């Protein structure tokens with residue numbers, strides 16, 4: 001696979017960092033582009049913001065919502081924000097307004113909510129230093145990687161500007177995904193690194209772990225547990241109302257006015273199901289996926305809770 005570097009910028013006030021737009025190719029030779037900063041791939045977003053991310057000022061009560069892309073970040077952000085406001089009313093904002101690799105300090109600071117639910121797809125050691133020093137509360141969301149791969153494939157094809165018009169087939173894309181060449185790197189590396197960091201940080205940061213599949217199967221119970229973590233004093237009527245307002249169908253309809261970029265497109269609210277991969281992966285592709293999964297995840301504790309289908 002060829003790596004083509006278009007430009008190279010090397011400048012930073014406190015420590016040197018390298019930045020470039022890289023064009024890579026899937027197995028079929030279809031081009032896809034990323035922003036690469038210090039060897040880590042991002043969508044093509046503002047490189048100055050990515051560069052300044054570690055210096056972002058955090059507040060003591062900030063909550064960090066953390067997930068590999070396509071794991072249910074929008075959904076969990078909406079649920080968390082509704083619980084914190086104590087009512088099941090749609091949040092009239094785009095979650096990306098408080099996404100740390102996307103927004104400058106002034107936009108994040110102007111966000112009208114307290115506490116704030118900052119969110120990101122980066123790893124622990126890339127988080128804003130202050131958020132780490134202040135031991136901010138963290139919510140970590142996981143989803144089974146076959147559904148993540150299918151969702152990410154559709155994402156890469158749909159966000160034309162972020163990846164410069166990627167248009168490969170799933171067959172060509174899967175090896176690319178499995179070898180960790182996408183933005184935010186390998187799902188496996190990300191999950192395994194978070195597993196280590198969560199273990200190491202447990203005594204510093206309060207951490208709550210959620211699985212997309214559990215949220216789908218029993219949303220009210222998962223919302224109740226999350227409320228307990230957040231210290232929100234709600235009751236069943238609130239949890240039921242939040243679960244309903246945050247159902248896939250309701251969010252798809254309600255959030256559109258606040259996510260204008262997504263209007264009428266299958267970008268974020270695509271299908272929202274567990275096991276959609278079964279409609280996409282051939283038996284051969286599935287076997288290839290299983291091989292990599294078994295090998296990479298053999299020592300993972302998360303593995304015990306990751307479900308590829310629901311009963």
Ligand code: A3P
Pocket residue numbers: 067068069070071072073074075147150151152154246247248249251268269270271272273276
């Ligand atoms: P699909 O592409 O499988 O539909 P993220 O927010 O981390 O980018 O994840 C996006 C995925 O979460 C998409 O998956 C999207 O449809 C799904 N999603 C978004 N809102 C949801 C909701 N309210 N309930 C269930 N899934 C949701």
